[in-house]
Amino acid sequence: MLLEVQDLSVNYGVIQAVKGVSFNVNAGEIVTLIGANGAGKSTILHTISGLIRPKSGKIMYDGTEIQKEKSQKIVASGISQVPEGRHIFPGLTVLENLQMGAYLRKDREQTKKDYQTVFERFPVLAERKNQDAATLSGGEQQMLAMGRALMAAPKLILLDEPSMGLAPIFINEIFDIIQAIQKNGTTVLLIEQNAAKALAIADRGYVLSVGKIVLSGTGKALLANKDVQKAYLGG
C-alpha cells in the first residue's frame, strides 16, 4: 500500500471537518474521493500534504507515518499536490513556475528530461514558456499546475478538483492526462465534484459525506450504485 489513511480526524477551525476517515491507495492506482462541497475532501488532501495537522489518526506513506512531517519533507518523499483553484504563481513565467515545481530536486540530468516530458504532455506550456503564467487561460493554468506538480517527480499525485471551472473541451483533456499520468507509473488520488468522470477513470472510489466515508468500491461499482447515482450523478 502506498498511502494508508487510518481513522483520520481533522478540525477546521471549530468545525470537525473530517471524522474518523480511513482509506488507502495502492501503488499504480487512480483512487477518487467524491462527495458534496464541504464533505471534507480538500481538508483530507491538505492534511496529507502537511498544511494542516490532524486531531487524531495516522497517515502512512510507504510504510512511515507522515502526519507530523513538514510539507517540504512530504514533497521530498514523493507526494505532490495540485491544489484546488490551481494556484499557479502569477508574475513568474510558465517556465519559472515549472522550475519551482522542481524546487527540491537535486538530480539535474533527470530534471532536465522531465521538463521535456512535461512539455511533450502539455505542448501549450512549451509554446508559452516565457509568458507570465497569469496570462494563461483557466485550462492552461490547470495544465501548468499539473506540470508543476509533475516536475517534483512524485510517486503519488494529489489532484484537488482539477476540472473545476473549466470549459468542457478542457475537462476531457484533463481526464485524459490523468490517465496518462497513471500509465506513466504515478499513483493518483483524485478529488472531484464531477463524480461521473472521476469514477469512470478510477480504479476505486470512496464516497464522503459530512466528514465520513459512507461508501466505497471499484469505480465501476460506484458508478452503477443507485444511491451514488441519485446523490452525485444526477440520476
Added chain:
Amino acid sequence: MQILQQLINGLSLGSIYALLALGYTMVYGIIKLINFAHGDVYMLGAFWGYFMINKFHMSFWPALITAMIFCAIAGVIIEFLAYRPLRDSPRIVVLITAIGVSFLLENGMSYLFSSSPRDFPQVMDVQRYHLGSVSISNIQILILLTSIILMILLQLIVKRTRMGKAMRAVSVDPEAAQLIGINVDHTISFTFALGSALAGAAGVMIGLYYNSIDPLMGMTPGIKAFVAAVLGGIGLIPGAALGGFVIGIIETVVQALGFSAFRDAAVYAILIIILIVRPAGILGKTTREKV
C-alpha cells in the same frame, strides 16, 4: 544648471531612500507587514559603521560590508523573535508589534549609547568635482554607485537565484509555495536578511554623507522610505527604487526653492495624493490577475 545640481543632490539622497524602501517593499510583499522597525535597522547599521571605523579603524568598505552582515542578522532576529510568533495573527497585531520593536530599538540604543548625536568618522576626504556650475562630491558618487550596484545585485538575486524565485513564489502564494516544498519560514528570514542588509548599507552611507548619527535618526528616513515604497507601488522592487529616487529629488527641490521648512510636509503631501489618485502606486497594477 541649478536644476541639474539639485537633481544630483536629490539622486544621492534618493538612493538612500531607495535602499530603505526596498526593505519595506520586500517585507510587505512577503508577509504583508509594514515593518516600522526598518528605519531603526538603518540606524543600527550607522552605529555599527561608527564603531567599526572609530574603534577598529576599519576603512569604508569593510565597515559597509560588516554593517550589512550585522543588520542582516539583526533583521532575521527581529523577525524570529517579534513577528514569527504572530504569523497567524491579524495584520494589525503584527503592525503594532513592529511599532513596539521600533520604540525598543530607538530607546534601547538611547539608553546604551545616549541620545546625543555623534560625529560620524570621516573615513575619506571629501573632494568636490566641478563641471561648469554643477558640483558633485566623491561621497555623492560613492553613494550613488554603491546603491545602484546593490540594487542590481538584489535584482539578480530575486530574478535568478533559487532563493529569489522562492521569495517571489511565497509573496504571491504562500500556500502553493509550501505545496511545492518551499520552506516559507526560511524564505521570510532570507527576505528580512536582504532588506536589512540594504538598510545597513544605507545607514553607513548616510553617516558619511551627513556626518552625524543618533538613535532616532531612523525615524524620519524610515517613514519617507515607506512613502517611497507606497509611491512606487508597495510590494514591487522596481517601484521602491523609483519611489526612493523621486522622493529624494522632490525633497531637495523643495528645499532648493526656499521651502526648507516644508520639505517633510511635501513628502507626506505626496503620500496623501498618491493614496487618493493612484493607491496602487506608480508601477502598481490596479487589476488583479485571472483567477
